[in-house]
Structures are given as C-alpha cells and as structure tokens.
Amino acid sequence: xxxxxxxxxxxxxxxxxxxxxxxxxxxxxxxxxxxxxxxxxxxxxxxxxxxxxxxxxxxxxxxxxxxxxxxxxxxxxxxxxxxxxxxxxxxxxxxxxxxxxxxxxxxxxxxxxxxxxxxxxxxxxxxxxxxxxxxxxxxxxxxxxxxxxxxxxxxxxxxxxxxxxxxxxxxxxxxxxxxxxxxxxxxxxxxxxxxxxxxxxxxxxxxxxxxxxxxxxxxxxxxxxxxxxxxxxxxxxxxxxxxxxxxxxxxxxxxxxxxxxxxxxxxxxxxxxxxxxxxxxxxxxxxxxxxxxxxxxxxxxxxxxxxxxxxxxxxxxxxxxxxxxxxxxxxx
Numbered sequence: 001x002x003x004x005x006x007x008x009x010x011x012x013x014x015x016x017x018x019x020x021x022x023x024x025x026x027x028x029x030x031x032x033x034x035x036x037x038x039x040x041x042x043x044x045x046x047x048x049x050x051x052x053x054x055x056x057x058x059x060x061x062x063x064x065x066x067x068x069x070x071x072x073x074x075x076x077x078x079x080x081x082x083x084x085x086x087x088x089x090x091x092x093x094x095x096x097x098x099x100x101x102x103x104x105x106x107x108x109x110x111x112x113x114x115x116x117x118x119x120x121x122x123x124x125x126x127x128x129x130x131x132x133x134x135x136x137x138x139x140x141x142x143x144x145x146x147x148x149x150x151x152x153x154x155x156x157x158x159x160x161x162x163x164x165x166x167x168x169x170x171x172x173x174x175x176x177x178x179x180x181x182x183x184x185x186x187x188x189x190x191x192x193x194x195x196x197x198x199x200x201x202x203x204x205x206x207x208x209x210x211x212x213x214x215x216x217x218x219x220x221x222x223x224x225x226x227x228x229x230x231x232x233x234x235x236x237x238x239x240x241x242x243x244x245x246x247x248x249x250x251x252x253x254x255x256x257x258x259x260x261x262x263x264x265x266x267x268x269x270x271x272x273x274x275x276x277x278x279x280x281x282x283x284x285x286x287x288x289x290x291x292x293x294x295x296x297x298x299x300x301x302x303x304x305x306x307x308x309x310x311x312x313x314x315x316x317x318x319x320x321x322x323x324x325x326x327x328x329x330x331x332x
Contacts, residue, residue, distance in 0.1 A: 006117050008067050010324065015111035016120075017072055017321050019127075020060045022107065024074035025265050026100055027053050032257045033093040036086045042094050045137055049097060052130050059123055072319055079262040085253035087203055091147055092249035098138035099196050102189075103273050104131045151188045152240040154181055169286045178238045183290060186281030190297075191231050191243050193277060197270045198224035199246040204263045207256035212311055213264055220267055223304050227297050234290070261317040268308040271301050 008016075027050065034046040061071050088096070108131055112124040142148035168177055179187070198221055205217035232242040256263075275298060282294035312318035 008063070008117060008120070009114075010322070011114040012117065012120055013064070013067065013069060013322050015114055016060050016063050017069075019107065019111060020057065020064070020072050021074050021265075021319065022269060023053055023057060023060075024076065025262060025269065026104075027057075028075050028077075028080050028258070028262055029266065030097070032080060032082075033088065033096065035082060036088070037090050037093055039090045041141060042090050045134070045141065046093070046097065048137075049134060052134070056127055056130075063120065063123070069322060074319075075262055075265070079259040081257050081259075084257040085255040086251055087207065087253050087255075087257065088251070089249040091145070092199070092246050094138060094142060094145075095147065095246060095249075096196070098135065098142060099193065101131055101135045101138060105135065106273075106276060149192070149243045151184060152235070169288060177287070179234070179240070180286070182284050183281075183287065184240075186277060186284055187231055187235065187290075188243070190274070190277050190281055191228060191235075193270070193274050194224045194227045194231070195243060195245055197267070197274065198228060199250060200270065201267060202247055203250040204258075204267060206250070206252075206254045207258065208260055208263055209256065210260050210315075213260045216264070216307055216311055217267065219307070220271065220304055223271075223300055227300065230293055230297075234293070261315070264308065264312055264315075264317060268305065268312065271304050271308070275301055 030046055030050050030053075034043060034050060037043045037046060064071050105128065108124050108128040112121060112128065115121045115124055139148060201217045201221035201224060205214055205221065208214045208217055228245075235242050278294050278298050278301070282291060282298070285291050285294065309318070
C-alpha cells in the first residue's frame with residue numbers, strides 16, 4: 001500500500017495526541033525557565049530545546065489535521081504569566097531539562113514502536129535523535145558544573161559467578177545479600193525522578209491559586225517524600241550514596257508564572273510516567289523487599305492519580321483523547 005494512502009491507526013493517532021499534550025506542557029515550563037536563567041550556557045541549551053519542539057509541534061499538527069482530527073488544545077501562552085518572580089535556580093532548571101529529556105526519550109521510543117507508516121516512523125526517529133542530542137548536552141553541562149549525580153560505584157571482581165543460594169531473592173529474612181548492579185539501575189532512576197516530583201510539588205504548592213490544588217500538591221509531596229525515604233533506606237543499608245535533594249533550589253516566591261491547569265497536569269504526568277520506571281524496577285528485582293517496595297509504590301501512585309483525575313475533570317482541565325466509535329450509540 002502506498003504510504004500516502006495509508007490512514008493512521010488508532011495507536012498512531014494516540015501517540016501523536018499524547019506527544020502534543022505532553023510536549024506543549026513541558027514547552028511552557030521551558031519557556032519560563034529560559035526567561036529567568038542567568039547562566040549563558042544553560043540558557044543556550046533551553047533556547048535549542050524550545051526551537052526543536054516548535055518544529056516538532058508543527059509536524060505533529062500537520063499529521064493530525066491531515067487525518068481530519070482536531071488538534072488538541074494542550075498548553076499555550078495563556079498558561080504562562082511572564083515577568084513573575086524567580087521560582088527556580090539555574091542549577092535546578094538544567095537538572096529539570098535533563099530529567100524531562102529522559103522522559104521524552106521513553107515517549108519517542110514508545111511512539112516509534114507503535115508506528116507503521118514510514119513518514120511517522122521517520123518523524124519519531126528525528127525526535128529520538130534530537131532528544132539523545134539534548135541528553136548528551138545537558139549531561140555534559142551538568143558534569144562540567146559539578147552538578148551531575150553519578151550512580152554508586154562497584155569494584156571489579158576476578159571472574160563470573162553463578163547464583164548458588166535461594167537467599168539471593170530474600171530481602172527480609174535469612175542471610176540476604178547486597179544490591180545487584182541490575183537493581184541499582186531502577187533504584188537510581190526512581191530516586192532521581194521522585195526527587196524531581198517532590199521538588200516540583202513543593203514549588204508548585206507555593207504558587208498554586210486554588211485550595212484543592214494546593215492540598216493535592218502537599219499530598220503528592222508527602223507521597224514522593226515517603227518513596228524517596230524508602231528507596232534511600234535500601235541504599236543506605238548497603239552503605240551506598242543517595243542522590244542529593246533539590247528542594248533548596250526552589251526560591252521562596254509565591255508569585256505564580258503558571259496556570260493551575262498546567263501545574264496539575266505536569267504533576268500528574270510525573271506520577272504517571274513514574275509508573276513505567278516502577279514497573280521496570282519490579283520486573284528486574286529479585287530481592288523480596290524490593291518487589292514489595294515497588295508494589296506499594298505503584299499502588300500509592302495510583303491513588304495519587306485518582307485524586308489528580310478527579311480534580312482535572314471537575315475543573316474541565318483534562319482533554320479527552322480520540323475514542324473508538326460507539327456502535328451502540330450510532331445504531332440508535
């Protein structure tokens with residue numbers, strides 16, 4: 001079948017819709033951060049990120065419009081209030097861009113995996129390339145400024161070995177064992193993302209306007225803090241370092257540069273995206289205490305997401321994605 005005659009599938013439309021909503025939300029935060037950043041090197045990277053998404057956004061709109069679907073509203077300049085007091089330090093802004101780029105890489109890879117039409121596959125290829133380039137640049141600059149937090153170091157051993165005891169999977173009873181390098185991957189990623197979620201919850205709770213939004217943000221901060229402490233305790237039990245927190249990189253400003261709609265969406269996105277990493281951690285863990293920790297964390301995030309959904313729907317802040325046709329309704 002000729003490419004131009006192939007209609008986009010439901011998965012392809014869904015991926016474009018999600019990329020647009022998530023991209024426009026992050027873009028607004030990037031534009032605010034660009035306006036307050038003083039360090040020229042960091043500012044230049046944010047400028048590149050904003051320009052890159054502007055091009056991607058136009059391509060996404062073209063794909064959607066050609067299929068006859070309405071372009072989502074997403075987030076725009078009405079969700080940004082410029083000229084407000086500084087809310088974040090330059091260091092936090094750079095770390096934010098690095099973490100959000102990791103989320104972007106996961107999103108582009110997923111979108112590529114469900115795409116069949118070649119023009120769409122090539123588009124996601126370019127998005128993935130741009131995100132990888134941005135990850136290299138933000139990581140290099142974090143390293144240059146001494147801000148990048150490397151994972152714990154392990155010492156080399158003489159030869160490969162095999163698991164020889166059932167105690168290998170026992171994290172509660174018996175002899176137990178120290179953390180494996182495979183398990184550290186997810187622990188480290190989940191800690192860094194929970195630290196980001198907690199920091200943004202603190203910052204957003206300072207500037208949110210509605211009482212129910214402030215309460216939700218305080219609750220989400222407590223949830224993230226509890227998850228951080230649980231994972232940190234596991235690392236500390238093996239005398240391994242814990243990533244630093246970023247709370248002190250939030251100023252005392254309570255002058256909001258963002259709409260409550262954007263604040264709520266962004267917070268919910270972080271908790272929903274974290275489920276992918278928690279699930280990966282659960283799948284790769286062989287110690288019983290880690291398995292229990294990830295199961296509890298996933299449940300906690302589901303409860304946060306339920307409260308988030310209720311507030312978003314109540315305020316008509318949550319756009320509805322394209323739905324399958326309701327044949328029963330049509331037949332009436």
